[in-house]
Amino acid sequence: MLQLSGAGKRFGQKLLYEDVNWLITPDERTGLVGGNGTGKSTLLKVLAGIDGLDYGTVSRQKGMTLGYLPQDGLALRGKSVFEECLSVFDDLRGLETEAEALSHQLAEHDPASAAYQAAADRYSHITELMHAHDIYTLDYQVGTVLGGLGFGKEEWERRTEEFSGGWQMRIALAKLLLQKPSLLLLDEPTNHLDLETREWLENYLRNYENAFVLISHDRYFLDVTVNKTVEIWNKRAHFYFGNYEKYLKQxxxxxxxxxxxxxxxxxxxxxxxxxxxxxxxxxxxxxxxxxxxxxxxxIERIVVPEEESTIHFTIPQPPASGRTVIDVQNLTKVYPAKDGGTKRILEDLTFTIERGDRIALVGANGAGKSTLIRMLAKLEEPTSGTVKLGHNVLADYFAQDQYKVLDGNAEMLDDISGIAPKVPQTDLRSLLGCFMFSGDDVFKKLGVLSGGERNRYAMAKMLVSPANMLLLDEPTNHLDLRAKDVLLDAIRKFSGTVLFVSHDRYFIEGLATKVFEVEDRRVHIYPGNYEDYLYRKAGGPEKTAASFVAAPAPVAAPVVAAPAPVVKTPPVKRLNPIKLRLLEEQVREAEEVIPKIEAEIEAAEAAMAVFTTPDAAQKAAAALDVLRAKHARALVEWEELALELESQQD
Incomplete structure (x- = not known):
């Protein structure tokens, strides 16, 4: 369908890649990966025909169509959101108009005439095209995609220019998905999506009928959407079959x-x-x-390229806080509305955050996550209610636009050394390298960096001198996969408390011990990781509505707070015969349940292979996710029961 032969590209004097040979087939589902600056986005532009090659050739099959989504920079105006998306079908709607005109001609011409036959042939061809493209369901198709990407029906008639840059990119993505080109090229398509819309896009791409190549720094997204990985490394393209996890192993x-x-x-x-x-x-x-x-x-000498060193940076551990870190009572936030009235964002929230919690704050865009985290950071006052910090709590807040508070005249290395004088400069430079600042970059003034670069630096700066309560709003924005791994590893080893907003599912699953969901102006608390949260959302045990059930009174902290002592667990006593028999029955029941769930998963996967409608596919994928979460939980329960039984039989 599309082929690169001996392809090479330079950026100024720098060679990005050379001798790339890549045949893209009609069933391509590829993730394009590599470090920052290796030329991934440039290669995607070459595939899209936007940029040319310095060496080699690119050939495209006649009649194929291309759709390209850049990282940002698109601006739409002049139409409503619905009209803008419907405009991708203008050619088809033109066929509908032509078909109507042809039907009038057929009524006027003699059936035996050549004019009648010509009109009949054209009418037949047009109706086949219209049927193939489901022309009578165009409004439904537009509505399905807009709904999946987070546009409520009340927003469909709003003008496109009224939306921010992130929402503009969603509109552009919606248009591409509706066009269904032969080859879809997506550069960081999840950048402006929340968790719910990311999951919808994952399901959509799983069932996409044509080929796609995408760039993403979201590991989970790559794992569930692609079956081939192309890595730009050492100025060559290296091909791996499988998703991102398999690529790492290979x-x-x-x-x-x-x-x-x-x-x-x-x-x-x-x-x-x-x-x-x-x-x-x-x-x-x-x-x-x-x-x-x-x-x-x-002898053709084997060259071993220099391997990127893996940095494991340990956050300096902060002083311990009291057991209760933040106590929230009856918190409400109301903003003035454009019509002169008021808009309630959050209402009557009551909950407690305890030392050592690692909380993922999730919810749809606009639900109030950033507002809540700002109130917890004492940067915004509640309309009513209280936010009380516990004993010896030192809170630090990382905003989506954290770069605005940096000193633009300060040099990067001097600035970070000033807050961490005891950390060797070699370690600081290694850390900055993980956040994509290498060589002479570390001597630049912060004012000359872009917003994304300054945000990356602000995150690195927070890590070298953290408080004992970190409030992080989208900390993984602008980070590549390597930097995300460094951040994830560092926070896992952090002894303090963390509450964070992120749309990166791999990051959430690797870090969260609790999930706070902001929905309908309330906060609902789910113990466990993100998978546990999905399980309970899908029908597991009922959620704890922290927004309307008062939290238990916190335990008073000692005058000098210290880490909780390590308590040795006493040896497990042998169960009496009746309890032992009950435990054996529970293990046996668990062993019978697991194969049944696996059979249900197999049947659900087989059903998903037969595509009917996007809506049905979305529901089937959601049901499959529920079954997989149920299976994971059943395995955990069986393992726990089996271990307990084994310990009693020793």
């Missing part, structure tokens, strides 16, 4: 094989050079020496 296996081959080749070279040097001066060995020299010259 890459490690390839490197192990490469290192083994490199070692064998070095041994061979050393052996040949030793023979040549030993017998070079002996006339009787001249023929053998010449033979070895020719053999040495023919």
């Amino acid at each position: 890459k490690e296996e390839r490197r192990t094989q490469l290192m083994s081959a490199y070692k064998n080749q070095q041994d061979q070279i050393e052996h040949l050079e030793s023979f040549i040097n030993r017998f070079r001066a002996q006339a009787t060995k001249a023929k053998q020496v010449q033979s070895r020299m020719k053999e040495l010259e023919k």
Whole structure:
């Protein structure tokens, strides 16, 4: 369908990649990965025909269509959201008008005439096209995609220019999905999406009937949407079959094989050079020496590229807080509305955050997450109710636009060294390197950096001198996969308390021990990780409505707060025979349940392979997610029961 042959591209004097050979097939589902600056976005533009090559060729199949979504920069105006999306079908709607005109001609011409036959042939062709594109369901198609991408019906008639940049990109994405081009090219499509709309897009792409290539720094999104990974590394394209998780394993296996081959080749070279040097001066060995020299010259040397070092940065541990970190009572927030009235954002919230909690704050865009986190950070006053910090709590807040509070005249390395004088500069430079600042970048003034670059720096700066309560609003924005891993690893080892807003599911699943969902002006608390949250949302045990059930009275903190002591768990006593028999029955029941769930999952996956409508596919995918969460929980329960039974039988 599309082929790159010997493709190479430069950015100024820098070679991005060369000798790329890539045949894109009609069933392509590829994730394009690589470090920042390797040329991923440039390659996507080449595929889209927006940018050209410096070397090699690109050939496209006749009749194929391309759809390209950049990271940002699109601005739409002049139409309502619905009209803008419906405009992608203008050609089809033109066919409908032509079909109507042809029907009048058929009524006027003699059925035996050549004009009648020509009109009839054209009418038949047009109606086939209209039927193939479901022309009578265009409004339904537009509504389905807009709803999936988070546009409520009340917003469909709003003018496109009334929406912010992030929502403008959603409109552009909606148009591309409705067009269904032969090859869909998406550069960071999840950048402006919340968790709910990301999940919808994941399901949509799973069932997309044509090919797509996408760039994403969202590991979970890559894992569930692609079946091939192309990595731009060491100025070459490397191809892996499977999702991102499989790509990581295959890459490690390839490197192990490469290192083994490199070692064998070095041994061979050393052996040949030793023979040549030993017998070079002996006339009787001249023929053998010449033979070895020719053999040495023919060896195609294996080059081991410099591997990116993995940085494991440990956050300096802060002083301990009291057990209760934040106590919220009857919190309400009301804003003035455009019509002169008021708009309630949050209403009568009551909850407690305790030391060591790692809380993911989730909810649809506009639900009030950022408002809540700002009130917890004491940057915004509630309309009513209280937010009380516990004993010895030192809170630090990271905003989506954190860059605005940085000193633009300060040099990066001097600035970060000033707040962490005890941290060696080599460690600071390594940390800055993880956040994509290398070489002379560390000597730049903060004022010359872009907004995204300054936000990345602000996150690195927070890590070297953290408070014991971190309030993070979208900390993974503008970070690549490597930087996200560094941040995730560092916060996991952090002994303080964290509440964060993120739309990156892998980050949430790797960090959260509780989920706070903001919905309908309330906060609902779900214990456990994100998978547990999805399970309960899908019909598991009822949620705890912290917004209207008062939290228990907090335990008073001691005058000098200290980390909770380590309590040794006493040995488990043997159960009496009746309890032992009950435990055996529970294990047996769990072992019978798991295969049944697995059979249901298999049947659901088979059903999803048959596409009917986007709405049905979305419901089927949601049901499958519920089954998978149920299966994971059943496995955990079975393991816990089996271990307990084993301990009682020892």
